[in-house]
Amino acid sequence: MTYALRVFFVGGLTSYRALFGWLSPSILLTTLFATPIFQILLFAYIGRTAKLENDEFYVIGNAIQYVSIPCVFGMVQMISGERYAQTLAFVLVTPAGRLPLFLGRAFPVVLNGAAVAVVSFGVAALLLDVGVRPSSLPSLLAVAVLASFSCTGFGLVLAGIGLRVRETSVMNNIVFGLLLIFTGSNVRLDRLPDWMQAIGGSMPLTHAITAGREVADGASLADVTGLLAWEAALGAVYMLAGYAFLIFMETQSRRRATLEIS
Amino acid sequence: MHALRVLGWGWVFHAKMMTRSAFDGLLAVLWPLFFATVAFFMFRNGGNPELLVYAALGAAVMGVWTATSVPASSALQRARWHGVLELLVATPVHFSLVLLPVTIATSAIGLYCLAATILWGKFAFGIDLPMEHPFAFALAVPATVISVGMLGFLLAVAFVRFRRSWAMGAVLEYPVWLICGFLVPLSLLPDWVRPISWALGPTWGMNAIRQASMGGTPLPDVAICFALGLGYVAAGVLMLNSVLRSAREHATLALT
DSSP states (O other): OOOHHIIIIIHHHHHHHHHHSSSOOOHHIIIIIHHHHHHHHHHHHHHHHHSSSSSSHHHHHHHHHHHIIIIIIHHHHHHHHHHHTTOOHHHHHHHHHHHHHHHHHHHHHHHHHHHHHHHHHHHHHHHHHHOOOGGGGGHHHHHHHHHHHHHHHHHHHHHHHHTTTTTTHHHHHHHHHHHHHOOSSOOGGGSSSSEEEEEEHHHHHHHHHHHHHHTTTTTOOOGGGHHHHHHHHHHHHHHHHHHHHHHHHHHHHHHHTTTOOO | HHHHHHHHHHHHHHHHHHHOOOOIIIIIHHHHHHHHHHHHHHHHHTOHHHHHHHHHHHHHHHHHHHHHHHHHHHHHHHHHHHOOOOHHSSSSSSHHHHHHHHHHHHHHHHHHHHHHHHHHHHHOOOOOOOSSSSHHHHHHHHHHHHHHHHHHHHHHHTTTTTHHHHHHHHHTHHHHHHHHSSSSOGGSSGGGHHHHHHHHHHHHHHHHHEEEEEEHSSSHHHHHHHHHHHHHHHHHHHHHHHHHHHHHHHHHHOOO
């Protein structure tokens, strides 16, 4: 048990710190915290031009949607970064249990994603003069953590694909773009075609974004329990599916000797 | 003549290489399409058809900047990875003649995106672009692409000391989309932003393309866009001379 916890916490922390090995902290922080603020400003101003929603709509939507960058990229980098550093085989040859090994690496990513959402929301709200009641802030934090959890689960599925796909950065960016369109971060879901709403409903972040907007408008966590339950259930399904998929892909990689050459 | 050959063949080789890269080729086309799609939904829901045309043109030009910002910013770092930076710097021609075609090739990839976005807008959203001045449009598009490539040249030189220059380019993507008026009129932005917008070639290129399509006087904007591009090249060459001298004196070209 102690061994598994060490793999979970120490392995996860070491892996997360390794992200700072391939990208210096200043650059990583700029990418994670400055870029989402510009994304929020971009869509808020487009919204003003199109005379659609208020700024709060875009601040909440994009702050939560941007957790996909740390969560999706972070989880896929768990595989492709190890491959780039030529340590993937060493990681996978260890007798460590795969549950603490993979989920331990997901844990810091969840916290990182939530931090990105909180900071980008806070700064953008100040810049655009978006007022949210202080009593709503803890609930918004809970929504951000839940969004980050479900998106990290989605990232775990993509990490499995990363065991076979060479152009992981292209895949990550495409996934980010799809989440931007389908989650309702900038266009209300009911304004999208039915088939897009159906896809959006099965994607991470969609329910969290809706819940975040309702909470910012004054709803309590109890009022958005249904949405949060959906988001949590989706996150759990993605997390379990991602874990199973990683195990499957690892086995396939061993069988086909494609761990390093894919 | 010799310089033109270096520029021309350099452009051809780099454009061919980039079209075969999933990241520089495929993603440069797809990435702005995602944003264009969101913008089209937003403007369509706004109910103003004229704004939809405005957005279609802006979204199309966004791709030119996207194709340029990251690949141009990291052009020198990529040469380092490939192990050819020292060889390229040591060639008898001035290094700017080697670097400029690289960055213009990156912005030329944006033509794919420009065409793809216009077609996407037409077939998926039913946006028919007007064409008031077709010849001016045909002039404004390449002028904008070349000017953006020239801005990319300046970025490539400015970020020469950064190992992670691609990340710097990525950070600049949204701000330029925003302040060059691709999807948001400059009049909506705070007053202090406008001088920055005016100093950027893409702002004038965007104006020129819009006026060529929707009506207006595009040629002065084309001229300003191209003149700013030449200014970026002049500033880049001066900076490059200084950087190369320093790199030779301190043996820091490889940044190892």
